[in-house]
Amino acid sequence: MTAEIITIGDELLIGQIVDTNSAWIGEQLSLTGIKVHQISSISDNEEHILKALAEAEKRVDLVLITGGLGPTKDDITKKTLCKYFDTDLVMYEDILAKIKEFFDRRGFKMLDVNKQQAALPENCTIIPNPVGTASGMWFEKNKTIFVSMPGIPHEMKRIMTDGVLPKLKKEYDLPVILHRTILTYGIIESELSDLLEDFEKKLPEGVKLAYLPSLERLRLRLSISGKHKLELEKILDEQENKLKKYLGNKIFGYGDSSLQEAVGILLKEKKQTLSTAESCTGGNIAHKITSVSGSSQYFKGSVVAYDNSIKQNVLQVQELSLIKYGAVSKEVVEQMALGIQKLMQTDYAIATSGIAGPTGGTNEKPVGTTWIAIASPDGEVYTRKYVFGTQREQNIRRATSVALNNLRKLLLKE
Amino acid sequence: MTAEIITIGDELLIGQIVDTNSAWIGEQLSLTGIKVHQISSISDNEEHILKALAEAEKRVDLVLITGGLGPTKDDITKKTLCKYFDTDLVMYEDILAKIKEFFDRRGFKMLDVNKQQAALPENCTIIPNPVGTASGMWFEKNKTIFVSMPGIPHEMKRIMTDGVLPKLKKEYDLPVILHRTILTYGIIESELSDLLEDFEKKLPEGVKLAYLPSLERLRLRLSISGKHKLELEKILDEQENKLKKYLGNKIFGYGDSSLQEAVGILLKEKKQTLSTAESCTGGNIAHKITSVSGSSQYFKGSVVAYDNSIKQNVLQVQELSLIKYGAVSKEVVEQMALGIQKLMQTDYAIATSGIAGPTGGTNEKPVGTTWIAIASPDGEVYTRKYVFGTQREQNIRRATSVALNNLRKLLLKE
Numbered sequence: 001m002t003a004e005i006i007t008i009g010d011e012l013l014i015g016q017i018v019d020t021n022s023a024w025i026g027e028q029l030s031l032t033g034i035k036v037h038q039i040s041s042i043s044d045n046e047e048h049i050l051k052a053l054a055e056a057e058k059r060v061d062l063v064l065i066t067g068g069l070g071p072t073k074d075d076i077t078k079k080t081l082c083k084y085f086d087t088d089l090v091m092y093e094d095i096l097a098k099i100k101e102f103f104d105r106r107g108f109k110m111l112d113v114n115k116q117q118a119a120l121p122e123n124c125t126i127i128p129n130p131v132g133t134a135s136g137m138w139f140e141k142n143k144t145i146f147v148s149m150p151g152i153p154h155e156m157k158r159i160m161t162d163g164v165l166p167k168l169k170k171e172y173d174l175p176v177i178l179h180r181t182i183l184t185y186g187i188i189e190s191e192l193s194d195l196l197e198d199f200e201k202k203l204p205e206g207v208k209l210a211y212l213p214s215l216e217r218l219r220l221r222l223s224i225s226g227k228h229k230l231e232l233e234k235i236l237d238e239q240e241n242k243l244k245k246y247l248g249n250k251i252f253g254y255g256d257s258s259l260q261e262a263v264g265i266l267l268k269e270k271k272q273t274l275s276t277a278e279s280c281t282g283g284n285i286a287h288k289i290t291s292v293s294g295s296s297q298y299f300k301g302s303v304v305a306y307d308n309s310i311k312q313n314v315l316q317v318q319e320l321s322l323i324k325y326g327a328v329s330k331e332v333v334e335q336m337a338l339g340i341q342k343l344m345q346t347d348y349a350i351a352t353s354g355i356a357g358p359t360g361g362t363n364e365k366p367v368g369t370t371w372i373a374i375a376s377p378d379g380e381v382y383t384r385k386y387v388f389g390t391q392r393e394q395n396i397r398r399a400t401s402v403a404l405n406n407l408r409k410l411l412l413k414e
Numbered sequence: 415m416t417a418e419i420i421t422i423g424d425e426l427l428i429g430q431i432v433d434t435n436s437a438w439i440g441e442q443l444s445l446t447g448i449k450v451h452q453i454s455s456i457s458d459n460e461e462h463i464l465k466a467l468a469e470a471e472k473r474v475d476l477v478l479i480t481g482g483l484g485p486t487k488d489d490i491t492k493k494t495l496c497k498y499f500d501t502d503l504v505m506y507e508d509i510l511a512k513i514k515e516f517f518d519r520r521g522f523k524m525l526d527v528n529k530q531q532a533a534l535p536e537n538c539t540i541i542p543n544p545v546g547t548a549s550g551m552w553f554e555k556n557k558t559i560f561v562s563m564p565g566i567p568h569e570m571k572r573i574m575t576d577g578v579l580p581k582l583k584k585e586y587d588l589p590v591i592l593h594r595t596i597l598t599y600g601i602i603e604s605e606l607s608d609l610l611e612d613f614e615k616k617l618p619e620g621v622k623l624a625y626l627p628s629l630e631r632l633r634l635r636l637s638i639s640g641k642h643k644l645e646l647e648k649i650l651d652e653q654e655n656k657l658k659k660y661l662g663n664k665i666f667g668y669g670d671s672s673l674q675e676a677v678g679i680l681l682k683e684k685k686q687t688l689s690t691a692e693s694c695t696g697g698n699i700a701h702k703i704t705s706v707s708g709s710s711q712y713f714k715g716s717v718v719a720y721d722n723s724i725k726q727n728v729l730q731v732q733e734l735s736l737i738k739y740g741a742v743s744k745e746v747v748e749q750m751a752l753g754i755q756k757l758m759q760t761d762y763a764i765a766t767s768g769i770a771g772p773t774g775g776t777n778e779k780p781v782g783t784t785w786i787a788i789a790s791p792d793g794e795v796y797t798r799k800y801v802f803g804t805q806r807e808q809n810i811r812r813a814t815s816v817a818l819n820n821l822r823k824l825l826l827k828e
Contacts, residue, residue, distance in 0.1 A: 011624060011626050011635070012437070012453065013451075014440050014444040015437040015438055015439070015441025015444065016441065017437065018432065019437070019453075020432050023426070023430075023432040023433070024429055025429065026427050026428050027430070030429065036427040038427070038466075039427065039455035040452060040454050041436065041452065043451070043452075048451075052452075070625065071603065072604075074623065074624045074625065108602070109605075111604055113604055154805070179428065181430070189486060190486075190525050190528050191522075191523075191525075193527055194525050208424075208488065210424060211486045211488065212425050214431075219430065278697075281701075282700055282703070283697030283700030283716055284697070285697075286700075286718045287695075287697040287698045287700075290696025290697065290718070290810075291696070291807065293770075293773065294773075295696075295720070300720055300723070301718045301719050301724040302697055302720075303715065303716070304690075304697065304717075304718070306715045307710065307713075307758075309714070310714055313757075314717075314728075314757065343727075344721075344724060345723070356704075357707070392707055393705065394568065
C-alpha cells in the first residue's frame with residue numbers, strides 16, 4: 001500500500017507553522033508497512049484542495065489529510081470534501097452529544113461554531129476524536145481511501161492511533177518495511193561515512209543506509225522492505241551487529257532515544273545521582289534531563305547561575321576567580337561543578353559557562369566560547385573548552401549535547 | 415511570482431526528520447512578495463525527483479529545492495539535476511579551495527567525499543555556501559528558476575539570505591503581500607472567534623484573518639495582497655487598530671515574538687529582576703527566558719528543585735509543609751517562590767510544582783495538576799492551581815507558558 005499526506009493551511013505555506021504532523025504520520029505509516037510516496041502542503045483554497053485530492057487519488061492507495069477542520073471561518077476543508085465526494089453535511093446527533101459533553105467537562109461555554117463541528121458529510125465513516133471536537137472522516141473513491149483529520153497534533157495523533165491505523169491493519173494485507181536506527185554523537189557525517197566505506201560497499205542487495213545529522217545526534221538508519229518479516233529481521237540483525245563493531249562506544253542508543261535518556265539509563269544502573277550548574281545553557285540541560293519520565297530517580301536539581309552574584313553566593317565560586325579569569329574560564333566552571341555537587345550532594349555534576357551570543361564576544365573569547373566541566377564522585381573534574389558558532393540557540397543546544405555526551409563517556413569509563 | 419518548495423529525502427517521508435526548512439523558506443518568500451503555491455516532500459529517487467521538477471516547472475516561476483546534497487552515498491540530488499538540466503559535473507577549482515580552507519580552519523581532515531562537493535553542474539550559477547561545503551545551484555529552464563540547496567538548516571538559510579533572496583529582489587519585479595501577526599495567550603480559538611465575529615464580518619474585501627493556535631501562543635494573522643504597498647499598509651493598519659481595541663491586554667506581542675520576550679521587555683522597562691524555582695517545569699522556564707538575548711539584564715537565575723531535599727535545603731521550604739500538604743501544593747509552591755526571591759534577591763519570582771506525568775498521579779492530584787506562584791516585590795504571592803493533560807512534554811510547555819503569562823499580567827497591573 002502506498003500513501004500520500006496532504007496538509008492544508010495557508011499558515012504552512014507562509015511558514016507561520018512548522019508541519020510536524022507529516023513527520024509523525026510518515027513514521028506511523030512506515031512502521032505499519034505503508035510506503036509514503038509524497039507529502040504535500042497546500043493552501044486553504046477550494047480549487048487547490050480539489051486538484052491535490054484528484055492527483056493523489058491517481059498515484060496512491062491512501063491519502064491522509066490534515067488541517068482546515070477548525071471551527072473558524074478560514075477552515076474550508078469539510079465543505080470541499082463534500083464537493084469532492086459529492087455529498088452533503090448532515091447533523092450527527094451522537095457527535096453533537098459528545099461535543100456538548102466535551103465542553104461541559106471543561107466548564108467551557110459551547111458556542112454555535114462548536115455545534116457546527118457535528119455537521120459532517122453524509123457518506124463518510126466517522127473516526128472519533130476522543131480529545132477534541134473535529135471528527136476524523138474516512139472516505140473511499142475509486143479504490144483510494146481518503147482520511148481527513150484536524151491539524152492540531154495531539155487530536156490528529158489520537159484519531160490515527162485509536163481509529164485509522166487499527167482499521168488499516170485489520171482491513172488490508174500490508175507488506176513489511178523495517179528500519180533500524182542507530183544513534184551516535186561526537187563524530188561528523190563525512191568522518192563516519194569514511195569509517196563505514198567498507199561496510200557500505202558490502203551491504204546486501206536491498207538494504208539501504210542513510211545518515212541523518214542534527215545538533216542532538218547523528219542517526220544512522222538501515223532499511224529493508226519485503227514480505228517475510230522474520231527473514232528481513234535476520235538480515236537487519238546481521239547488518240546492525242556489524243555496524244556495532246565498527247562504531248563501539250560512539251553509539252549511545254537506538255530508535256528514537258536521546259543523550260539524556262542514555263545518561264539516565266547509566267545513572268540508574270549505577271544508582272548514582274546528578275546535578276547541573278548552568279550559566280550559558282540557562283537551564284536547558286536540566287530541562288532535557290527532566291523531559292525524561294522517571295528522571296527524579298537520579299536527577300536532584302540545578303542552579304542556573306546567570307548572574308555572577310549567584311555563582312558566588314549559591315555555588316561558592318570565589319570572587320577572585322571571577323575577577324582574575326572571568327566567568328567564562330576553566331577555573332570558574334570547575335568551581336561551579338564542585339559547588340553544585342556539594343550543594344545538592346550528588347555523585348556527578350555538570351557545569352557550563354560560555355558566551356551564547358550573538359553579542360558579548362571578545363577577541364580572546366569569541367561568541368561560542370564555552371567551558372564544560374564534569375565533576376565525578378572521586379573528586380576529579382574533567383574540563384574542556386569548545387568554540388561553537390555565532391548563533392545563540394545553536395550554541396545552547398550544542399553545549400547541552402556535548403555536556404551530556406561527555407558525562408556519558410565518563411560514566412562508561414568509570 | 416509564484417513558487418514551490420521541494421524537499422528531498424527519504425528521512426522526511428518516514429518521519430525521522432521534521433521538515434523545518436519549508437516553513438522558514440515559505441516565510442522568507444512571503445515577506446519578499448512571492449506567493450508559495452505548494453510544498454512537496456519527496457524521496458531520494460531519481461524518477462520521483464525528475465517528475466516533481468517537471469510538474470513544478472509547469473505550475474510556478476520559482477522552485478526551491480533542499481536536501482540530498484550531502485557527501486554520502488544516499489545523496490543523489492546533484493546527479494539528478496544534471497540529468498534534468500542536461501549537463502555534467504565539472505570540478506570548480508575556486509570552490510575546492512574554499513572547501514579546503516573550511517576544513518583547515520576547523521582542524522578537520524578533508525576526505526575524498528568532501529572534495530567531491532566541488533564537482534558541480536557546468537551550466538548553473540553557483541550560489542556560495544559560506545558555512546558549509548555543499549554549494550547552492552541556480553538553474554533556469556523554460557522561464558522557471560530552480561535553486562537547489564543543502565538540507566542542513568543553517569547552511570540553507572545562509573545561502574538564501576546571502577545569495578538567493580538578494581538575487582530575486584534585484585532581478586525581478588515582485589508584487590506586495592503583507593501580513594500582520596498579533597499574538598495572544600490565555601483565550602481559546604472558539605472564544606476568540608466568537609469575540610471577533612463582528613470584526614470578521616466587517617473585514618474589507620481582500621483582507622483575510624487566520625487563527626494559528628499552539629501551546630505557546632494563539633496567533634492571529636491579517637493578510638492582504640496587491641500592488642501599492644502604502645495603500646495596503648494603510649488598510650492593514652486600520653484593521654490592526656480595530657483588532658487591538660477588541661483584544662486589549664490579551665495581546666502580548668506582534669510578529670514572531672514570544673511570552674518570554676514580552677516579559678523581558680516589561681522587566682527592562684521597570685528595571686526589575688526575576689528568578690525562578692522550578693519543580694515540574696524542570697528548568698524550562700529558565701531556558702525559555704535565557705533563550706532571549708540580553709536576558710542577563712533582568713534574569714538572575716533559577717533553582718531547579720527536583721528533589722524534595724533541594725526544596726528544603728536550598729529554597730527553605732519547611733519540611734512540615736512537604737509532609738502535611740505534599741510537594742504539589744499551594745503551601746509549598748508559595749514557599750518556593752518566596753525562597754528563590756530571597757536567595758537570588760530579585761523583585762519577582764516564579765515557582766512551579768506539579769505532576770508532569772505520565773505517571774505519578776493520584777485521585778486527589780491527577781497527572782497534570784500544577785501549582786504556579788508568582789512572588790511580587792511588595793511581598794504578595796499570587797498562586798493558582800491548574801489541571802493540564804496527561805502528556806509530559808505538553809504539561810511542561812503549558813505550565814511554562816501559563817507561568818510567563820501570569821507574570822506578564824501581574825507586571826502590566828503593577
